[in-house]
Amino acid sequence: MSRFLDKRLSSLKAYIPGEQPKLGEFIKLNTNEFPYPPAKCVFESASKAVENMNLYSDLTCKELKERFKDVFGYGGNNVIFTNGSDDALYLCFLTFCGEDCGAAFADITYGFYSVYADLCCVDKQIIPLNDVFAINHADYFGLNKTIFIANPNAPTGKRLSNNQIEEILINNRDNIVVIDEAYTAFSGESCVELLPKYDNLVIVGTFSKSRGMAGARLGYIITSEDIASDLEKVKFSINPYNVNSLTQAVGTTVLENNDYYVECINEICKTRDKFSEELVKLGFDVIPSKANFVFAKHNSISGKYIFEELKKRKILIRRFDKERIDEYLRISIGTPEQMQIVINALAEIVGGIK
Amino acid sequence: MSRFLDKRLSSLKAYIPGEQPKLGEFIKLNTNEFPYPPAKCVFESASKAVENMNLYSDLTCKELKERFKDVFGYGGNNVIFTNGSDDALYLCFLTFCGEDCGAAFADITYGFYSVYADLCCVDKQIIPLNDVFAINHADYFGLNKTIFIANPNAPTGKRLSNNQIEEILINNRDNIVVIDEAYTAFSGESCVELLPKYDNLVIVGTFSKSRGMAGARLGYIITSEDIASDLEKVKFSINPYNVNSLTQAVGTTVLENNDYYVECINEICKTRDKFSEELVKLGFDVIPSKANFVFAKHNSISGKYIFEELKKRKILIRRFDKERIDEYLRISIGTPEQMQIVINALAEIVGGIK
Numbered sequence: 001m002s003r004f005l006d007k008r009l010s011s012l013k014a015y016i017p018g019e020q021p022k023l024g025e026f027i028k029l030n031t032n033e034f035p036y037p038p039a040k041c042v043f044e045s046a047s048k049a050v051e052n053m054n055l056y057s058d059l060t061c062k063e064l065k066e067r068f069k070d071v072f073g074y075g076g077n078n079v080i081f082t083n084g085s086d087d088a089l090y091l092c093f094l095t096f097c098g099e100d101c102g103a104a105f106a107d108i109t110y111g112f113y114s115v116y117a118d119l120c121c122v123d124k125q126i127i128p129l130n131d132v133f134a135i136n137h138a139d140y141f142g143l144n145k146t147i148f149i150a151n152p153n154a155p156t157g158k159r160l161s162n163n164q165i166e167e168i169l170i171n172n173r174d175n176i177v178v179i180d181e182a183y184t185a186f187s188g189e190s191c192v193e194l195l196p197k198y199d200n201l202v203i204v205g206t207f208s209k210s211r212g213m214a215g216a217r218l219g220y221i222i223t224s225e226d227i228a229s230d231l232e233k234v235k236f237s238i239n240p241y242n243v244n245s246l247t248q249a250v251g252t253t254v255l256e257n258n259d260y261y262v263e264c265i266n267e268i269c270k271t272r273d274k275f276s277e278e279l280v281k282l283g284f285d286v287i288p289s290k291a292n293f294v295f296a297k298h299n300s301i302s303g304k305y306i307f308e309e310l311k312k313r314k315i316l317i318r319r320f321d322k323e324r325i326d327e328y329l330r331i332s333i334g335t336p337e338q339m340q341i342v343i344n345a346l347a348e349i350v351g352g353i354k
Numbered sequence: 355m356s357r358f359l360d361k362r363l364s365s366l367k368a369y370i371p372g373e374q375p376k377l378g379e380f381i382k383l384n385t386n387e388f389p390y391p392p393a394k395c396v397f398e399s400a401s402k403a404v405e406n407m408n409l410y411s412d413l414t415c416k417e418l419k420e421r422f423k424d425v426f427g428y429g430g431n432n433v434i435f436t437n438g439s440d441d442a443l444y445l446c447f448l449t450f451c452g453e454d455c456g457a458a459f460a461d462i463t464y465g466f467y468s469v470y471a472d473l474c475c476v477d478k479q480i481i482p483l484n485d486v487f488a489i490n491h492a493d494y495f496g497l498n499k500t501i502f503i504a505n506p507n508a509p510t511g512k513r514l515s516n517n518q519i520e521e522i523l524i525n526n527r528d529n530i531v532v533i534d535e536a537y538t539a540f541s542g543e544s545c546v547e548l549l550p551k552y553d554n555l556v557i558v559g560t561f562s563k564s565r566g567m568a569g570a571r572l573g574y575i576i577t578s579e580d581i582a583s584d585l586e587k588v589k590f591s592i593n594p595y596n597v598n599s600l601t602q603a604v605g606t607t608v609l610e611n612n613d614y615y616v617e618c619i620n621e622i623c624k625t626r627d628k629f630s631e632e633l634v635k636l637g638f639d640v641i642p643s644k645a646n647f648v649f650a651k652h653n654s655i656s657g658k659y660i661f662e663e664l665k666k667r668k669i670l671i672r673r674f675d676k677e678r679i680d681e682y683l684r685i686s687i688g689t690p691e692q693m694q695i696v697i698n699a700l701a702e703i704v705g706g707i708k
Contacts, residue, residue, distance in 0.1 A: 043405075237368045
């Protein structure tokens with residue numbers, strides 16, 4: 001720490017991202033990345049975008065927005081693109097939390113909510129998941145806070161129904177409810193259908209998990225025009241060119257090839273369900289997942305041990321050294337071949353102990 | 355404005371970027387972009403980066419940092435990369451300004467400093483340039499503020515010498531001095547040589563102006579390891595993956611081809627000096643520029659009129675509707691051919707009035 005750091009940040013703890021080991025060394029199942037190659041024309045689109053990269057990127061993301069509307073049903077003044085969805089979540093904290101309005105979120109959820117609350121110096125109300133790691137949606141009624149819910153939740157993979165979200169919206173008419181749909185593509189459902197009815201709903205999403213663009217960074221916000229205009233003002237006060245032109249080009253092409261990605265998503269869901277069954281056979285308690293990962297613990301062997309044994313075998317998964325979930329392992333869903341290797345390794349580890 | 359916007363932001367005025375018209379319609383000399391094509395291998399490097407864009411980008415920007423060190427002499431724990439240099443400047447405001455330490459900068463300088471001060475709710479001390487639009491460096495002694503100086507300054511193109519910067523550093527031992535070197539490549543000099551002597555110096559730079567990457571967004575900070583660790587903590591609390599993998603790949607290749615860019619920079623400086631001479635012949639007062647633009651006003655014809663006449667002729671330059679400088683025009687330096695077209699148009703406009 002330097003002697004110049006502003007006082008209010010002196011105790012700030014940054015988010016700790018999953019490890020990013022050198023490629024090729026590991027089967028990397030620790031950050032919920034998309035396991036398939038990009039659609040073929042994406043290569044050309046990136047290379048073509050280099051031609052004009054000397055010019056500032058399109059502030060309005062016009063083309064990207066048009067293709068986005070084709071796929072997601074919203075565009076125009078309802079959509080804002082961001083440098084990954086972390087950028088979108090930060091914008092929401094900055095714009096809608098403050099001295100008068102803190103933030104509320106679950107005890108076990110995406111770790112960045114707490115970091116943003118601290119960074120923005122806003123009061124946080126942390127609401128425990130219930131005994132089976134579910135969000136009790138009634139806990140979120142009438143909080144007078146800006147609410148952040150990952151749906152499906154991470155790292156549990158559990159999902160609130162749209163009816164439950166609607167009840168949260170109804171019971172927080174004067175506060176923003178941010179639904180973070182990073183993993184929603186793997187749940188077969190989005191709460192976007194609620195947008196026309198509720199002016200307090202903000203949906204955040206990402207191209208990282210279901211569109212294979214974690215490295216290219218593309219996030220989005222879908223909301224009412226009024227809320228979007230507030231968010232855009234703040235975005236234009238931080239970094240108007242936050243989405244670079246290569247990412248815009250690549251994102252546009254990805255959306256043009258949506259069928260390919262939907263096929264991959266279906267494949268990932270199938271692999272997830274089969275992998276979950278195999279885990280159960282090996283003695284794991286598996287939380288039924290609506291995301292591209294599973295969250296599971298073994299009924300007799302410690303999470304830390306399994307994590308380390310997998311790492312020795314060059315398989316990287318995620319474990320959170322955090323109360324309530326430190327016995328659990330979060331395993332991203334890769335290709336069927338990768339998951340078979342994991343199952344074989346786990347059988348060996350579990351068998352070795354027994 | 356929605357009813358949810360946090361109170362402290364209700365009067366915030368966002369930065370207004372230069373227009374980004376559709377390509378091909380205009381000779382675009384309004385946002386100081388690089389007028390030459392990228393080095394040839396950059397195309398391949400972008401396309402190759404798409405292969406792994408399903409994986410999160412390298413948080414440490416390892417390869418980029420190594421090539422950066424080859425060119426700029428600093429790497430390792432002294433350098434932080436950002437999503438354009440706006441992102442870098444915002445990080446500096448967030449990390450080193452606060453309730454106890456406001457920000458100080460010139461009245462006529464990069465417009466974002468004032469926006470960031472307002473966004474971060476910090477006190478701002480605005481210091482007028484002198485009569486000939488120069489920074490009087492002694493005005494910055496002992497301010498007890500975090501100081502932001504664009505050097506060369508925008509939109510004037512004037513530069514403080516390294517001796518003058520050193521005096522500012524000496525006279526603000528307990529405060530950070532941020533030197534924004536966005537345009538320094540066109541001045542033949544950087545204050546990076548002062549880094550080993552002063553632990554309060556922060557240098558911000560960009561690949562937008564001199565490396566043709568405005569659209570790809572790559573900024574950087576060079577500073578002491580202590581200060582860099584503070585900035586990195588805040589960066590990791592906002593958006594650890596702020597520099598996407600396509601930009602990292604492209605930036606690495608750009609640095610590998612540094613000779614080409616240095617050649618282009620020299621060409622731009624030559625064009626700038628010749629263009630300035632031509633402007634003088636047409637009756638303009640031209641501030642001698644150390645950047646890739648000139649700032650000039652005509653001795654009898656209004657800036658607004660010339661701006662509009664150029665726009666009619668599909669030449670886009672920048673004019674700021676701001677006290678003291680509203681008669682001035684800021685014209686980016688393009689290729690020799692583009693600048694000849696501008697001179698011809700100006701001759702016509704000036705001749706038409708006379």
